[in-house]
Amino acid sequence: MEVTHRIVLRFPPAVSGKPIVYRLVRDFDLVFNILKATIGLEDQGLMVMEITGEEANYRKATDYLSKQGVRLQPLHQDISKDDDLCTDCGACVGVCPSEALRIERPSMKVVLDPDSCVACGECITACPVRAMKLTF
């Protein structure tokens, strides 16, 4: 059965330089679409991708990635902003690696675009008033 999954891949510094992702195509016959890729804080790689293929192959591929030290997390819209608590100060915007948090102009209000959010959690501790929440 063919499935489509959106996942967040976190590459530790030792792995982020290695060619790994191409094997999803070569060895597991999967089609992927990279939604976001960044080398972030402390040389940690972060990639968000949409993967389509046979379910059995998808499972094998994720096992392979885990063995390489890549941390996997399903992508949900799991970061939310409590608008009653948010003061629109902007402290979260500078730490957001995917530009999901941005300043809307000219209102200068902070907005969260859930589709771009990679749920990395940086904003949660960067927010001075704890307005960002991780929900499962």
Place this chain on the structure above:
Amino acid sequence: MAKTLEEINEKIRRGEVVVVTAEEMIEIVREKGAKEAARTVDVVTTGTFGAMCSSGAMMNLGHAKPRIKLGGGQVTLNGVPAYAGLAAVDIYLGASALPESDPRNAVYPGEFRYGGGHVIEDLVAGKEVLLEATTYGTDCYPRRQISTFITLEEMNEAYLFNPRNGYQNYNVAVNRSKRTIYTYMGTLQADLGSANYSSAGQLSPLFNDPYYRAAGIGTRLFLAGGVGYVVWQGTQHSPGTKRSDNGIPLGGAGTLAVIGDMKQMDTRYLRGASFRGYGTSLMIGLGLPIPVLDEEVAAQTGISDDDILAPIVDYSGAYPNREPEVLGHVSYAQLKSGSIEVAGKTVPATPLSSYPRAREIAETLKEWISAGKFELTAPVAPIPGAESGQVMKPMPDRPPTAGLE
């Protein structure tokens, strides 16, 4: 075409006053010129909302039965230590005070989830906080220990007394090192990966009152949702900081010490804050009304983000080492566009003070004045101005070793 403050207050009482925000004033001065703007506009309101660490609460807790003398003892509110070197039940709680149990940066970067600023927010929100104290007994104050919940309402006096608020200009913080750093200017990405700034720019009180004509001792203002007053120049007041031709300082300059009744305040404009790796603080909303007495005031309040420059400072080097190096100046218009140029690199710029809330404060103050609920005051005495040449002094470093050998 000068006006007096009394004429403006008379217009407020008659409901005929013309009040605009500092943002609206920009267009008015641009279109009509300063002379005409001075004739049509009576008051310009300003606003700012951001973390101001030098803030705190002075509280009188009432007397226990039997009596207890907290002065000279140890006092905490929700575990956060307050200063108790005053009379029996007067205490002061600062925004950056931390519980003894907080790990600080032992696990780096620390989270600093709860400190003095949060206690102050909880009190203003009407929550019960836990007062715990131990002290010594005296003939007139025999009790040595107390543990009780208390609310703001149950206190006698409770007022914010903030030794330094409303900084006239501030640094743009960047990081030239190879690792992320955690500062009071927020998290700064390595290799000039981010630039953080913290001023409302064209809406900010002292950019619109560059020579402190409106802000002096006794000036009534908006403080955290209630009415407050300027009581002194703020700590580190540096009116002698170098200025542009338009009179705007090119770096941190004037500051205000303010006071206001906490029982009037609103948590929309007063929030405890945690800065990862740095500590706790208090976000405060401040709004200064400026009487448009003449053409000069009109021109000054017409200042826009294009006219205001801020210094770029490296918080991984120059700042911690107190070196004077500045990497250049940028306007608040450039900062608010979302990116600036530093050393040939395009760097994303993000604010740390809320412009939407600054705007809301200026609007609220405008409504108060228009509705006749808030009259303006002339300063009882001025705070030191640019002509004083006064600038901030560094701390001496003169250890007593020689005398101890």
